[in-house]
Amino acid sequence: MDDLLAARSTMAFSLGFHIIFASVGMTMPFFMSAAHYLHLKTGKPVYLELTKMWLKGVAILFAVGAVSGTVLSFELGLLWPEFMKHAMPVIGMPFSWEGTAFFLEAVAIGLFLYGWERMNKWVHWATGLVVGIAGFSSGIFVVAVNGWMNAPTGFDWVDGAAVNIDPVAAMFNEAWLHQTMHMQVAAMQAVGFAVAGIHAALYLKGKAKEFHLRALKIALTFGAVASLLQPLVGHFAGQRVAELQPAKLAAMEGHFKTSKQAPLWIGGIPDVETQEMKWGIPLPGMLSFIAYDDVNAEVRGLEEWPREEWPPVVITHVAFQIMVGIGGVLAVLSLLFFYFWRKGNFPPWFLWTLVFSVPLGMIAIEAGWTVTEVGRQPWIVYGVMKTKDAVTPVPGMQYHFYLFLVLYFLLAVATVWLFKRQIQVAQKRLEDVL
Amino acid sequence: MIEILLFFIGASLLLYVLLGGSDYGAGILEMLPAGKLREAQKHLINEAMGPVWEANHVWLIVLVVILFMGFPGVFVPLMTYLHVPMLALLVGIVIRGATFTFRHYDAVQEEKSQRVYTWLFSGSSIWTAFWLGVIAASLGRGLIDVETRDVWSAYFAPWIGWYPAAVGVFVICIFAFLASVYLIGETEEPELRRLFLRRAAVFNVLVVLAGGLVFAASYGEKENLPAVFFAHPLTLGVLVVATGLFVALWVFVQKHRTALTRIVAAGQVTLILLGWWLLYAPNALITAQGKINFYEAAAPEATLWQLVLALLVGSCFIFPSLFFLLKVFKTKGREEF
Ligand code: HDD
Numbered sequence: 001m002d003d004l005l006a007a008r009s010t011m012a013f014s015l016g017f018h019i020i021f022a023s024v025g026m027t028m029p030f031f032m033s034a035a036h037y038l039h040l041k042t043g044k045p046v047y048l049e050l051t052k053m054w055l056k057g058v059a060i061l062f063a064v065g066a067v068s069g070t071v072l073s074f075e076l077g078l079l080w081p082e083f084m085k086h087a088m089p090v091i092g093m094p095f096s097w098e099g100t101a102f103f104l105e106a107v108a109i110g111l112f113l114y115g116w117e118r119m120n121k122w123v124h125w126a127t128g129l130v131v132g133i134a135g136f137s138s139g140i141f142v143v144a145v146n147g148w149m150n151a152p153t154g155f156d157w158v159d160g161a162a163v164n165i166d167p168v169a170a171m172f173n174e175a176w177l178h179q180t181m182h183m184q185v186a187a188m189q190a191v192g193f194a195v196a197g198i199h200a201a202l203y204l205k206g207k208a209k210e211f212h213l214r215a216l217k218i219a220l221t222f223g224a225v226a227s228l229l230q231p232l233v234g235h236f237a238g239q240r241v242a243e244l245q246p247a248k249l250a251a252m253e254g255h256f257k258t259s260k261q262a263p264l265w266i267g268g269i270p271d272v273e274t275q276e277m278k279w280g281i282p283l284p285g286m287l288s289f290i291a292y293d294d295v296n297a298e299v300r301g302l303e304e305w306p307r308e309e310w311p312p313v314v315i316t317h318v319a320f321q322i323m324v325g326i327g328g329v330l331a332v333l334s335l336l337f338f339y340f341w342r343k344g345n346f347p348p349w350f351l352w353t354l355v356f357s358v359p360l361g362m363i364a365i366e367a368g369w370t371v372t373e374v375g376r377q378p379w380i381v382y383g384v385m386k387t388k389d390a391v392t393p394v395p396g397m398q399y400h401f402y403l404f405l406v407l408y409f410l411l412a413v414a415t416v417w418l419f420k421r422q423i424q425v426a427q428k429r430l431e432d433v434l
Numbered sequence: 435m436i437e438i439l440l441f442f443i444g445a446s447l448l449l450y451v452l453l454g455g456s457d458y459g460a461g462i463l464e465m466l467p468a469g470k471l472r473e474a475q476k477h478l479i480n481e482a483m484g485p486v487w488e489a490n491h492v493w494l495i496v497l498v499v500i501l502f503m504g505f506p507g508v509f510v511p512l513m514t515y516l517h518v519p520m521l522a523l524l525v526g527i528v529i530r531g532a533t534f535t536f537r538h539y540d541a542v543q544e545e546k547s548q549r550v551y552t553w554l555f556s557g558s559s560i561w562t563a564f565w566l567g568v569i570a571a572s573l574g575r576g577l578i579d580v581e582t583r584d585v586w587s588a589y590f591a592p593w594i595g596w597y598p599a600a601v602g603v604f605v606i607c608i609f610a611f612l613a614s615v616y617l618i619g620e621t622e623e624p625e626l627r628r629l630f631l632r633r634a635a636v637f638n639v640l641v642v643l644a645g646g647l648v649f650a651a652s653y654g655e656k657e658n659l660p661a662v663f664f665a666h667p668l669t670l671g672v673l674v675v676a677t678g679l680f681v682a683l684w685v686f687v688q689k690h691r692t693a694l695t696r697i698v699a700a701g702q703v704t705l706i707l708l709g710w711w712l713l714y715a716p717n718a719l720i721t722a723q724g725k726i727n728f729y730e731a732a733a734p735e736a737t738l739w740q741l742v743l744a745l746l747v748g749s750c751f752i753f754p755s756l757f758f759l760l761k762v763f764k765t766k767g768r769e770e771f
Pocket residue numbers: 143150175178179180182183184186187189190230231233234235237238239241323324326327328330361362364365366367368369370371372373
C-alpha cells in the first residue's frame with residue numbers, strides 16, 4: 001500500500017466510522033424529545049420508559065461520536081497538511097461555528113442526562129431539544145465544508161495560494177445547500193429505519209408488544225417522512241452535480257460518450273477499457289431528463305476529460321446504484337408503513353422486512369459519501385488542488401491505517417456488545433414495570 | 435486581533451488543563467491502590483465527571499480549530515513533524531473517552547467487565563497525559579527540522595529525549611494533583627476525604643520532584659531551562675510564587691476551605707502555564723530553521739475576523755450555559771436515574 005492510498009483509506013475509514021455515530025447524534029435527540037414530550041403531555045409511563053431507554057443507548061453512541069470526531073479534527077492535519085494550509089483560511093469558518101455547536105451540545109447533554117430531578121421538567125425537556133438542534137447544526141456546518149471541496153468559491157487561486165479570501169462566500173458555496181439538505185434527510189431516514197427495525201425485532205419476540213409498537217411508530221414517522229422526501233432532494237442533488245461536476249455525473253452513470261437522449265442505467269458495470277456499460281438495463285433519455293429536465297438534452301461523457309482526470313468509474317457507479325436502490329426501497333416501505341398504520345395493524349412480514357432493513361440506511365449513507373468523495377477524484381478541492389499534492393510527507397502511513405483499523409474494529413465490537421446488553425436489561429425491566 | 439485570538443488560545447489551553455486535566459487526574463488516581471475505598475472512589479469519580487467530561491473535552495477541539503483556521507502556519511508543521519506523538523495522543527483519547535462512558539452505561543454492572551473498563555480508563559489517562567506533555571515539550575526544543583528528508587530526524591528526533599519524557603511525567607503528576615485537591619471537596623465521607631488528602635500530599639511532593647526532573651533533563655537540550663528561566667525576573671517570579679502557594683494550599687486544606695483550596699491549586703497550575711508562555715510568547719514553535727511566531731503564521735485578515743466573531747458569539751452562548759451546568763450539578767445532593 002503506498003502512502004497516498006494509505007492516507008486516503010485512513011480518511012475514508014475514519015469518516016465512514018464517524019458518520020454512523022454522527023448521524024445518530026444528529027437525529028436521535030429528536031426522537032427522544034418526541035417521546036419525552038408525549039410523556040409530559042399524557043403522563044403515560046411508557047413514554048418515559050422509552051425516553052430513558054433510548055437515552056441510555058444514545059449515551060454510548062454519543063461518546064463514540066465525540067472521540068471519533070476528535071480523531072478527525074486531528075487527522076485532517078495529520079493526513080492532508082497541504083490541504084489544511086490552503087483550505088482552512090478559506091473554509092475554516094464553518095468548523096469554528098461547529099465548535100460552538102459542539103459546546104452547546106456537550107453542555108446540553110450533561111444537563112439532559114443528569115438533570116432529571118433537578119430542573120423544571122419543561123426546561124429539562126428543552127435541554128434535550130437543544131442537544132438535537134446543536135447536533136443537527138454541527139452536521140450542517142461540516143457538510144458545508146465538504147460542499148466547498150466540491151464547489152470551491154470565496155477566493156482567487158494565484159500562484160498556488162489563496163488570495164482575496166471571503167469566508168462567508170466560501171461557506172455558502174454552490175454545493176452546500178443540496179449537500180446539507182440531502183445529508184440531514186439521509187441521517188433522519190437511516191436512523192429512523194434502524195431504530196424502528198430494532199423495535200420491530202423486539203416486538204416480534206412477543207414481550208412488551210405495546211411498548212415496542214409505540215417506539216416503532218415514533219421512529220418510523222421520522223424515518224418515513226424523510227424517506228419520502230429523499231428522492232426529491234436526491235434529484236435536486238443530481239441536478240446540481242450535473243451543473244457543478246459533470247465528470248462526477250458521468251462517472252456515476254458510467255456515461256462515456258457525450259450524447260443526447262442519454263440513458264439512465266439500472267444496475268450494470270461500466271467497462272473502462274471498452275468504454276461501455278455491461279449487463280445494465282438502459283432507460284433511454286432518462287439521464288438527460290434527470291440532469292436537465294429534458295429528454296433530448298446533451299450530457300457530456302467522460303471522453304471529454306483527459307483520462308487522468310477520470311474518477312474511478314466502477315466504484316462511483318456501483319456506489320450510486322446502491323444508494324439510489326436503497327432510496328427506492330425505503331420510500332416504498334415508508335408508503336406501506338403509513339398504509340398499514342391507517343389500517344390499524346402491521347402484518348408480520350412487514351415487520352420482518354423492517355428488521356432486515358436495519359442497516360440499509362447506513363449503507364446508503366456510506367455509498368453516498370463514496371459517490372461524493374471518490375467521484376471528486378483526482379481532486380481534493382475540485383479543479384484547484386489534487387489529492388496527491390495534499391498528502392502528508394510522513395512515510396509509513398499504512399501503519400497509521402492499520403492502527404486505526406484495529407482500534408475502531410475493537411470499538412465497534414464493544415459498542416455492539418454493550419448495545420446488546422442494554423437491550424436485554426431494558427427488556428427485562430419492561431416486563432417488570434409495564 | 436491576533437491578540438484576541440492569542441487570548442482565546444491561552445484561555446482554552448488553560449481551561450483544558452484545569453478542567454480536562456482534573457478528569458485525566460481522576461483516571462490516574464484510580465490506578466493507585468485504594469483498598470476497600472475502591473468502589474466508593476469510582477462512584478464519586480463517575481458522579482463528579484459524568485455531567486461535565488464532554489464539555490471539558492471540547493476545549494481541546496476549540497484549541498485545534500483555532501489553530502487550523504487561524505494559524506495554519508503553526509498547525510501544519512505541528513501535525514507533520516509531531517505525527518507520531520499526535521497519533522499516540524489520539525489513541526489515548528479514543529480509549530479514555532470510550533471506556534469512561536462504557537463503564538458508566540454498561541447495563542450489566544459486573545465485576546469483571548468493570549475492572550477492564552477501569553483499567554483501560556486509568557491506563558489511557560496516564561498514557562494520554564504523558565503524550566500531552568511530550569508534545570508540549572517538543573514545541574520549544576528547536577529540533578523540528580522542516581528541511582530534512584531523513585525519516586529519523588524529521589519525524590522522531592523532534593520529540594524523543596529525556597526532556598520531553600520528563601515533561602510527560604510532570605504533566606501526569608500535575609493532573610493527579612489537581613484531581614486529588616478537587617475531589618477532597620466533592621465528598622463528605624471522612625474516609626474518602628482522608629484518602630484524597632493523602633494523595634494530594636503525595637502528588638504535591640511528586641509535582642515538585644517531577645519539576646526538578648524537568649529542569650535536570652533539560653541540561654541535554656539546546657537551551658537548558660534553568661538558564662532561561664532564572665535569567666528572566668518574570669519567569670523566576672512566577673516559579674517562586676507557584677511554589678510558595680503550596681503553603682497557602684495546605685493552610686486552606688487544614689481549615690476545610692474547599693473553594694479556596696481549589697482556587698489556589700488552579701492558580702498554581704495557571705502560573706506554571708504562564709511561566710511557559712512567558713518563556714516562548716509570541717512564538718508558537720521553535721524549529722531548527724528559526725522561530726515561528728503567531729503573527730507570521732496567521733491566516734489572512736478576513737479569516738481572522740470570522741474566527742474572532744465565531745469565538746465571541748460562541749462565548750456568549752457557552753459561558754452562560756456552562757455556568758448553568760455547574761450550578762445545577764455542583765449544588766449538593768445528586769441523584770441520577
Ligand atoms: C440514506 C441515505 C441516502 C439515500 C437513500 C440517498 N442518498 Fe444520495 N447521498 C447520501 C445519502 C443518501 C449522502 C450520504 O448523504 C450523500 C453524500 C454527500 C452528501 O451530501 O449526501 C449523498 C450524495 C448524493 C449525490 C452526490 C452529491 C454531491 O456529490 O454533491 C447525489 C447526486 C445523490 N446523493 C443522489 C441521490 C438520489 C437521486 C437518491 C434517490 C433516492 C439518493 N441520493 C438517495
